[in-house]
Amino acid sequence: MVFDVVVIGAGAAGLMCAAQAGYAGRRVLVLDHANKAGKKILMSGGGRCNFTNLDTAPGHFYSENPYFCISALKRYRPEHFVSLVETHGVEYVEKAPGQLFCADSAKEIVRVLMTECEWAGAEVALKTSISRVERQGEGMRLTTSMGTIDAGVVVVATGGLSIPTMGATGFGYDIARQFGLEVLPTRPGLVPFTLSDSWKERVAALSGVSLPSAVSCKETRFVEPMLFTHRGLSGPSMLQISSVWESGSAITIDLMPGESVAEALRHARQETPKRLLSTWLGERFPKRFAQALQEWYPNAELAIPLAQYSNEALDVWAQRLNQWQLKPAGTEGWRTAEVTMGGVSTHAISSKTFEVKDLPQLRFIGEVLDVTGQLGGYNFQWAWASGVACGQAC
Numbered sequence: 001m002v003f004d005v006v007v008i009g010a011g012a013a014g015l016m017c018a019a020q021a022g023y024a025g026r027r028v029l030v031l032d033h034a035n036k037a038g039k040k041i042l043m044s045g046g047g048r049c050n051f052t053n054l055d056t057a058p059g060h061f062y063s064e065n066p067y068f069c070i071s072a073l074k075r076y077r078p079e080h081f082v083s084l085v086e087t088h089g090v091e092y093v094e095k096a097p098g099q100l101f102c103a104d105s106a107k108e109i110v111r112v113l114m115t116e117c118e119w120a121g122a123e124v125a126l127k128t129s130i131s132r133v134e135r136q137g138e139g140m141r142l143t144t145s146m147g148t149i150d151a152g153v154v155v156v157a158t159g160g161l162s163i164p165t166m167g168a169t170g171f172g173y174d175i176a177r178q179f180g181l182e183v184l185p186t187r188p189g190l191v192p193f194t195l196s197d198s199w200k201e202r203v204a205a206l207s208g209v210s211l212p213s214a215v216s217c218k219e220t221r222f223v224e225p226m227l228f229t230h231r232g233l234s235g236p237s238m239l240q241i242s243s244v245w246e247s248g249s250a251i252t253i254d255l256m257p258g259e260s261v262a263e264a265l266r267h268a269r270q271e272t273p274k275r276l277l278s279t280w281l282g283e284r285f286p287k288r289f290a291q292a293l294q295e296w297y298p299n300a301e302l303a304i305p306l307a308q309y310s311n312e313a314l315d316v317w318a319q320r321l322n323q324w325q326l327k328p329a330g331t332e333g334w335r336t337a338e339v340t341m342g343g344v345s346t347h348a349i350s351s352k353t354f355e356v357k358d359l360p361q362l363r364f365i366g367e368v369l370d371v372t373g374q375l376g377g378y379n380f381q382w383a384w385a386s387g388v389a390c391g392q393a394c
C-alpha cells in the first residue's frame with residue numbers, strides 16, 4: 001500500500017490534519033490502534049467537549065519554547081473552528097467566558113472530524129497496530145497489522161500519556177527518540193491533587209463541596225472554583241495549578257479571593273462585637289465547610305464573641321483563610337490527568353509545517369509535542385491549529 005501521507009493517531013490533531021491533507025489532494029491514511037476514533041474527544045468536557053476557547057493566545061500554553069505555538073495559533077483561530085462546527089450544524093454554548101462546549105454531546109465533534117475526513121477522501125483504519133516506522137528511500141515505511149505501508153510523509157499524532165485505558169501510549173515519543181529527537185520529561189498536568197493521610201481524612205469528609213478560590217504556586221495564580229474530593233483537591237483552580245506544581249512544593253489557597261479576611265474580621269468585630277466567629281464563618285462558607293473549620297481548629301477559639309479577639313488572633317484566621325498553605329502528597333497521575341506536560345521537544349520541529357527540520361518526511365502535531373494548554377478548550381485549539389498547519393503543508 002502506498003499513501004502520500006500516513007497519520008498515526010485518529011485523535012483531534014490527527015483527524016484534522018488528515019482532512020486538510022486530503023483537501024490538498026494528498027492520498028491520506030489515518031491509523032489508530034483503538035477501536036474508536038477520537039476517544040478523548042468523546043470523554044472531554046464532561047462528555048460535551050470544550051472544543052475551543054475564544055481567548056486563545058500563546059500565554060495560555062506551557063512549552064520550553066513559548067514562541068513555538070504562535071504561528072499555528074495565529075493562522076487557525078478559534079473562529080475558524082467555530083465556523084467549521086457551524087457548517088456541520090453543531091449547536092454550542094459558552095459555558096464560561098470564551099469556553100465553547102457542544103450543546104448536546106462531544107460525539108458531534110467526532111462526527112464533524114470523521115465527515116471532514118470522508119469529504120476529503122482521507123481513509124481511517126482503526127484497530128491497527130504499528131510495530132515499525134523507518135526511512136525508505138525518499139519516504140517512510142510502516143510495518144503494521146494491515147501489512148507494510150509506504151508513505152511520502154508520516155505524521156505522528158499519538159497524543160500524550162494521560163488515561164492509558166483510552167488508548168494513550170508513549171509510541172510517539174519512541175518514534176521521536178528513534179530518529180534522534182529530544183523528548184523532554186513528561187508529567188501529568190490538569191490533574192487532581194492527593195493529600196497526605198491527616199489532610200486526606202479531613203478533606204474526604206467534605207467530598208463534593210465546591211468553593212471559590214485563588215490558588216497559587218511559584219509565580220502562578222488561578223482564580224477559579226475548587227472542589228474537595230474523597231482523595232484530595234480538584235476543581236478548575238486545582239487542575240490549573242497542578243500543571244505548574246512540582247512534587248514536594250506547597251500551594252497557597254485563598255478561600256476568600258478578592259477579600260482581605262483581616263479587614264473583614266476587624267470590621268465585623270467593630271460592627272457586631274457579640275457575634276461568634278463560628279457564626280461569621282457560617283455566613284461566608286457552605287455549611288459543611290464552616291463546620292469542618294470548627295473541627296480542624298480548636299473549638300473554644302470559635303465559640304467566643306468577636307470582641308474578645310485580639311488583632312493577632314484575627315490575623316491567624318486571616319492567614320488560614322487567605323493564605324492556606326498545603327503540601328499535596330502528589331497527584332492522581334496519568335489515570336485522571338487531562339494532559340501531558342513535556343513531550344517531543346519543539347527545537348527540531350518547524351513551527352510552520354511541523355516537519356522535523358532535517359527529516360521533512362516525519363512530522364509531529366498535537367499533544368505529543370512539548371506544547372500544553374491550560375484548562376478551558378486551549379488543548380483542542382492547539383490540536384486543530386497544529387493539525388491544520390501540518391495537513392496543509394503535507
Ligand code: FDA
Pocket residue numbers: 008009010011012013014031032033034037038039040041043044045046049050051052128129130157158159160162163166167168169170171172336337338339365366367368376377378379380381383
Ligand atoms: P489524542 O489523545 O486526541 O489522540 C491520540 C490518538 O493516538 C488516539 O486516538 C490514540 O488511540 C492514538 N494512539 C496512541 N498511541 C498509538 C499507537 N501506539 N498506535 C496507534 N495509535 C495510537 N482539552 C480541551 O481543550 N478541552 C476539553 O474539554 C478537554 N477535556 C479533556 C478531558 C479529559 C478527561 C482528557 C483526558 C483530556 C481532555 N482534554 C481537553 C485534552 C484533549 O483531549 C487533548 O489535549 C487532545 O485530545 C490532544 O489531541 P491529540 O490529537 O494530540 O491526541
